[in-house]
Amino acid sequence: MSSPEQTPETDTDTYDVIVIGAGPVGENVADRAHAAGLSAVIVERELVGGECSYWACMPSKALLRPVAAVADARRVAGAAQAVTGKPDAAAVLKRRDGFASDWKDDGQVGWLESVGIDLVRGHGRLDGPRRVTVERPDGTTTTLTARHAVAVCTGSRAALPGLPGIEAAKPWTSREATSAKEVPGRLAVVGGGVVGVEMATAWRALGSAVTVLVRGERLLPKMEPFAGELVAESLAEAGASVRTGVSVERLARPAPDGPVTLTLDDGGELVVDEVLFATGRAPRTEDIGLDTVGLKPGNWLSVDDSCRVEGVEDGWLYAVGDANGRALLTHQGKYQARIAGAALAARATGASALETGAWGAHAATADHAAVPQVVFSDPEATSAGLTAEEAASRGLRVRAVDVDLGGVAGAALFADGYRGRARMVVDLDTETVVGATFVGPGVSELLHSATTAIVGEIPLHRLWHAVPAYPTISEVWLRLLEGYRG
Ligand SMILES: Cc1cc2nc3c(=O)[nH]c(=O)nc-3n(C[C@H](O)[C@H](O)[C@H](O)COP(=O)(O)OP(=O)(O)OC[C@H]3O[C@@H](n4cnc5c(N)ncnc54)[C@H](O)[C@@H]3O)c2cc1C
Numbered sequence: 459m460s461s462p463e464q465t466p467e468t469d470t471d472t473y474d475v476i477v478i479g480a481g482p483v484g485e486n487v488a489d490r491a492h493a494a495g496l497s498a499v500i501v502e503r504e505l506v507g508g509e510c511s512y513w514a515c516m517p518s519k520a521l522l523r524p525v526a527a528v529a530d531a532r533r534v535a536g537a538a539q540a541v542t543g544k545p546d547a548a549a550v551l552k553r554r555d556g557f558a559s560d561w562k563d564d565g566q567v568g569w570l571e572s573v574g575i576d577l578v579r580g581h582g583r584l585d586g587p588r589r590v591t592v593e594r595p596d597g598t599t600t601t602l603t604a605r606h607a608v609a610v611c612t613g614s615r616a617a618l619p620g621l622p623g624i625e626a627a628k629p630w631t632s633r634e635a636t637s638a639k640e641v642p643g644r645l646a647v648v649g650g651g652v653v654g655v656e657m658a659t660a661w662r663a664l665g666s667a668v669t670v671l672v673r674g675e676r677l678l679p680k681m682e683p684f685a686g687e688l689v690a691e692s693l694a695e696a697g698a699s700v701r702t703g704v705s706v707e708r709l710a711r712p713a714p715d716g717p718v719t720l721t722l723d724d725g726g727e728l729v730v731d732e733v734l735f736a737t738g739r740a741p742r743t744e745d746i747g748l749d750t751v752g753l754k755p756g757n758w759l760s761v762d763d764s765c766r767v768e769g770v771e772d773g774w775l776y777a778v779g780d781a782n783g784r785a786l787l788t789h790q791g792k793y794q795a796r797i798a799g800a801a802l803a804a805r806a807t808g809a810s811a812l813e814t815g816a817w818g819a820h821a822a823t824a825d826h827a828a829v830p831q832v833v834f835s836d837p838e839a840t841s842a843g844l845t846a847e848e849a850a851s852r853g854l855r856v857r858a859v860d861v862d863l864g865g866v867a868g869a870a871l872f873a874d875g876y877r878g879r880a881r882m883v884v885d886l887d888t889e890t891v892v893g894a895t896f897v898g899p900g901v902s903e904l905l906h907s908a909t910t911a912i913v914g915e916i917p918l919h920r921l922w923h924a925v926p927a928y929p930t931i932s933e934v935w936l937r938l939l940e941g942y943r944g
């Protein structure tokens with residue numbers, strides 16, 4: 459017999475905009491729509507704040523910040539003498555818990571209430587044009603109808619390879635890697651992308667014996683080659699083992715709480731206490747009713763530059779953030795949300811003509827040309843725009859200028875024996891910067907200067923007049939420009 463709360467019931471509500479998924483991106487779409495005078499409702503099946511707040515950006519950076527703080531101090535004679543112990547893992551994990559709000563979303567729910575955005579908890583699914591049904595945790599169903607638009611902001615989840623034994627091995631994904639309460643004795647990290655590198659850095663510093671298994675030739679393969687090389691060198695110095703050109707063939711965990719044995723394609727075996735698969739992401743679009751609007755479930759949703767899903771009649775469906783696969787980054791998803799929010803409001807109210815040309819108010823142009831990323835490893839690896847290889851593959855005539863960051867006065871002051879490198883990729887036809895990479899301690903705050911130069915398409919002859927303060931690491935710009943001018 460079911461209690462009254464569990465009895466399924468149906469009701470209907472109509473809003474201008476329905477947002478499915480209350481991650482950082484969904485929150486921003488709803489906020490922009492609401493700010494434009496539209497009514498908005500947001501549907502969330504787990505925690506308001508999404509992956510980023512509880513199992514991705516915030517907890518991972520909370521794990522990594524103490525690593526950088528200690529490493530930076532250890533590289534400065536005088537300060538190094540004050541940092542003699544190991545990081546206090548319990549204190550780091552406790553601080554991390556705080557940054558993940560102890561996996562409670564009251565704060566973010568309070569924000570939704572304060573701005574006047576309604577929240578419906580439950581799993582949302584499209585149910586034909588402009589309709590969304592929400593299956594609440596108690597089994598009841600609500601049907602929502604949108605006057606103007608539905609935005610899919612359902613994010614992504616970890617993608618696991620279909621290896622024999624993987625399910626029984628209960629591998630860590632990014633969720634466990636960012637929320638674990640204990641430090642594993644031995645940790646294998648499969649995948650040398652961003653999650654693999656950051657989590658190997660964090661758990662090694664907290665005391666795990668870490669082995670990184672990379673099937674390709676280097677870490678961070680989407681960045682300039684020297685980024686992965688410098689990070690691998692530093693991970694090895696920290697005591698991690700980084701093995702390239704090796705793949706996992708199968709896994710076995712005979713006892714549920716016992717060790718995991720990985721069988722590798724070079725014939726070797728690795729026995730660890732936990733194994734993290736950091737092997738990329740898959741869109742959370744498999745169970746959101748895409749088939750009811752003529753789209754294939756399970757795919758990244760292909761969108762135009764205003765984040766409107768392609769191939770949907772009347773253009774009422776948007777996909778923003780990770781769900782569209784354009785750039786799996788919180789800041790880029792929030793940028794898309796600002797653009798999509800403005801576009802859907804302009805279309806709904808007819809208040810302004812749409813500006814969908816490059817760099818227009820309703821076009822997420824930066825997704826193609828100027829995506830910034832910081833890998834919070836030690837050293838930090840950062841990039842904006844295109845690598846030299848990407849630029850060349852787009853048919854641009856480019857020149858890469860490299861500078862050893864150790865030769866910059868500000869860097870030498872920042873760390874004794876500073877090791878780092880910078881690259882500027884210049885489009886020779888426009889003489890503007892189309893890409894930049896900085897790798898080294900303390901470079902993350904430098905990155906926005908590169909993003910600004912790229913988006914502003916600032917000619918190098920004008921950039922020459924942007925004088926970096928002495929003695930900061932930013933003086934690398936001067937060296938890069940001198941390198942270009944010869
Ligand atoms: C370990 C890790 C570290 C990262 N660190 C960084 C970083 O430092 N900086 C950075 O910029 N990016 C980082 N990222 C990427 C970042 O987390 C994502 O780009 C970002 O979370 C995407 O936001 P989103 O709102 O699109 O999706 P999500 O944050 O995934 O949110 C989607 C929300 O939708 C909800 N949802 C899904 N389906 C439904 C449904 N059917 N009904 C109702 N609700 C639904 C989910 O429960 C979730 O709350 C990291 C990722 C990982 C894995």
Ligand SMILES: NC(=O)c1ccc[n+]([C@@H]2O[C@H](COP(=O)([O-])OP(=O)(O)OC[C@H]3O[C@@H](n4cnc5c(N)ncnc54)[C@H](O)[C@@H]3O)[C@@H](O)[C@H]2O)c1
Nearest residue numbers: 619649650651652653654673736737738739786832833834
């Ligand atoms: N600081 C940040 O900005 C930050 C931090 C973490 C994650 N993220 C975002 O999250 C996304 C996901 O990160 P990720 O590291 O999971 O993905 P990724 O695409 O960066 O790296 C995954 C790596 O796993 C490898 N791989 C795939 N399948 C494999 C297999 N079967 N065996 C071995 N290796 C395999 C791939 O070759 C790739 O190098 C990234 O796009 C990133 O932008 C950002």
